[in-house]
Amino acid sequence: MTTARGDQPQQDAGVDPLVCLREPTDPACDVFLTGTVFLDIIFTGLDSAPVRGTESWARGMGSSPGGVANMATALARLGLRTSLAAAFGDDHYGEYCWDALEQGEGIDLSLSRTVPGWHSPVTVSMAYEGERTMVSHGHAAPPLDGALPTYPPHARAAVASLVPGRSEDWVARAARGGAKVFADVGWDDTGRWDLAGLTDLAHCEAFLPNAAEAMRYTRTDCPRAAARALADKVRYAVVTLGSEGAYAVDGATGETAEVPAIQVSALDPTGAGDVFVAGFVTGTLADWPLADRLAFAGLTAALSVQEFGGSLSAPTWGEIAAWWQHVQGHAMQDPEALRDRYAFLERLLPAPARPWPLRRAVPTIGFRAAHP
Numbered sequence: 001m002t003t004a005r006g007d008q009p010q011q012d013a014g015v016d017p018l019v020c021l022r023e024p025t026d027p028a029c030d031v032f033l034t035g036t037v038f039l040d041i042i043f044t045g046l047d048s049a050p051v052r053g054t055e056s057w058a059r060g061m062g063s064s065p066g067g068v069a070n071m072a073t074a075l076a077r078l079g080l081r082t083s084l085a086a087a088f089g090d091d092h093y094g095e096y097c098w099d100a101l102e103q104g105e106g107i108d109l110s111l112s113r114t115v116p117g118w119h120s121p122v123t124v125s126m127a128y129e130g131e132r133t134m135v136s137h138g139h140a141a142p143p144l145d146g147a148l149p150t151y152p153p154h155a156r157a158a159v160a161s162l163v164p165g166r167s168e169d170w171v172a173r174a175a176r177g178g179a180k181v182f183a184d185v186g187w188d189d190t191g192r193w194d195l196a197g198l199t200d201l202a203h204c205e206a207f208l209p210n211a212a213e214a215m216r217y218t219r220t221d222c223p224r225a226a227a228r229a230l231a232d233k234v235r236y237a238v239v240t241l242g243s244e245g246a247y248a249v250d251g252a253t254g255e256t257a258e259v260p261a262i263q264v265s266a267l268d269p270t271g272a273g274d275v276f277v278a279g280f281v282t283g284t285l286a287d288w289p290l291a292d293r294l295a296f297a298g299l300t301a302a303l304s305v306q307e308f309g310g311s312l313s314a315p316t317w318g319e320i321a322a323w324w325q326h327v328q329g330h331a332m333q334d335p336e337a338l339r340d341r342y343a344f345l346e347r348l349l350p351a352p353a354r355p356w357p358l359r360r361a362v363p364t365i366g367f368r369a370a371h372p
Contacts, residue, residue: 015079015317015348015349015350016079017078017079017080017282017285017286017348018030018079018080018156018285018286021285021286021287026156027153027154027155027156028081028153028154029081029082029083029108029153029154029155029156030075030080030081030082030155030156030157030285031075031080031081031082031083031155031156031157031158031159031281031285032082032083032084032085032152032153032155032157032158032159032174032179033068033071033072033075033082033083033084033085033158033159033160034068034084034085034086034111034152034170035067035068035071035086035161036067036068036086036087036121036138036141037065037066037067037068037069037084037086037087037088037097037101037120037121038065038066038067038069038120038121038122038123038136038138039063039064039065039066039093039094039096039097039120039121039122039123040063040064040065040066040067040122040123040125040270040310040311041061041062041063041122041123041124041125042061042062042063042064042124042125042126042127042270042310042312043058043060043061043124043125043126043127044058044059044060044061044062044127045058045059045060046058046059046126046127046128047128048128048129049126049128049133050126050133058126062312063096064100064310064311064312065096065097065100065101065311066123066271066310066311067121067123068084068086068161069084069086069097069101069310069311070270070271070274070275070310070311070314071159071274071277071278072084072101072105072107072311073101073105073107073311073314074271074274074275074277074278074279074300074304074311074314075159075278075281075282076105076106076107077105077314077315077316077317078278078279078282078300078316078317079282079317080278080281080282080285081108082106082107082108083107083108083110083111083153083155084101084107084108084109084111084112085111085112085152086109086112087112087113087114087115087118087141088112088113088114088115088120089114089115089118089119089120089121090114090115090116090117090118091119091120093119093120093122094114094119094120097120098112098114105311111153115141115142118139118141118142119138119139120138121136121137121138121139122136122137122138123135123136124136125270125310127270132270134270151170151173151177152170152173152174152177152179154177154178154179155174155177155179156179156180156285157179157180157181157182157205157281157284157285158170158171158174158175158179158180158181158182159181159182159183159184159277159281160181160182160183160200160204161183161184161185161186162183162184162185162198162200162201163185163186164185164188164190164192164194164197164198165190165197167199167200168200171200171203171204172200172203174203175203175204180205180206180284180285181200181203181204181205181206182204182205182206182208182277182280182281182284183200183201183204183206183207183208184207184208184209184273184277185198185207185209185213185217187213188213188216193216193217193219194217195217195218195233198217201233201234202233204233204234205234205235205236205284206234206235206236206237206238206280206284207230207233207234207236207237207238208238208239208240208276208277208280209230209239209240210239210240210242210273211223211226211239211240211241211242214226214227214230214237214239217230218230223239223241223247224239224247224258226239227239227247227248227249227256228249230249231249231250231251232251233251234251235250235251235252236248236249236250236251236284236290237249237251238280238294238297240273240276241261242261243261244260244261245258245259245260245261245294245298246258246259246261246276246294246297246298247294248290248293248294250290255290257289257290257291257293257294258294259291259294259295259298259341261298261302262298262299262302262338264302264303264305264306265306270310270313271304271310271311271312271313271314272301272304272305272313273301274310274314275300275301275303275304275313275314275315276297276298276300276301277297278297278300278314279293279296279297279298279299279300279301280293280294280296280297282296283296283297288344292344295341295342296342296345299320299323299342300314300315300320303315303319303320303323317348317349317350318350318352320345320349321349321350321351321352322352324342324345324346324349324352325352327339
């Protein structure tokens with residue numbers, strides 16, 4: 001099977017953002033996460049949304065692991081030792097997703113399991129006009145009789161997706177074990193927007209909602225006011241502001257940071273939120289200043305929306321280095337301002353192997369071996 005992208009993650013194997021902090025007694029795992037893995041099939045090159053009763057042809061398509069795999073891939077490509085506990089179907093889709101994550105991305109799947117007789121959940125995504133439409137199908141994985149871990153592994157951090165009215169035991173256990181828990185949240189379909197219903201927030205180091213979610217949960221009409229209110233609940237409250245960038249508050253010190261968004265031509269926003277969280281996790285574990293964490297998260301998210309797909313779009317350090325070299329003389333924003341804002345990356349970035357923009361191979365489920 002092919003990997004999920006043309007450039008191999010091994011090219012960035014030497015970039016370790018935590019290299020100066022690692023000790024022999026540290027946990028082997030940097031970040032743990034769990035959730036549902038989908039097979040994502042992405043159609044690109046559509047001029048408009050499909051019209052009922054007609055057939056639309058896409059100029060391109062790709063496939064990759066999706067769902068929680070978007071976050072796991074984004075973390076792994078930034079050099080964090082990532083452990084994923086998930087159920088995989090025993091169909092070809094599940095086999096492909098397992099190989100793409102373990103062999104292609106270097107993600108530890110020792111806590112994951114293949115479920116006999118269960119087919120992989122699938123999402124078809126159609127990207128057009130900078131937006132996407134998705135159709136998904138799947139069934140809940142059957143009980144695995146304790147196959148997935150009751151207790152998460154010892155890790156520096158864990159990433160959780162909070163659900164109103166539902167608590168996950170592993171989140172509290174991860175926090176008690178010393179992991180910093182970073183949480184995002186989805187849209188509340190109930191319309192209640194009850195912050196007290198996010199019970200696992202009490203165990204979190206950071207909460208990273210978007211502006212609409214943050215304002216609804218805090219009953220405020222300003223995303224910055226919402227972030228300040230959320231900072232009473234967690235150490236770091238981070239609110240993404242879309243095209244305006246992001247705003248963060250350190251609830252312990254009162255420090256605030258705001259970083260504008262990088263102006264890019266967005267092709268597909270799928271997975272950008274996951275990439276943003278992964279960037280902020282990386283900067284936090286590396287103990288960067290709050291503004292640097294926010295800037296790095298915004299940069300990685302901006303690079304991701306210039307590619308199609310979820311996990312397909314997560315940038316590697318090699319891509320970040322190529323972008324950094326490119327913007328020294330060419331940028332949609334003030335090059336000097338960008339150099340000032342992202343100068344902290346210079347000590348980490350590898351020499352770019354290829355010029356920007358990079359071209360990626362078209363991902364596929366796999367080709368048959370060629371006959372001699």
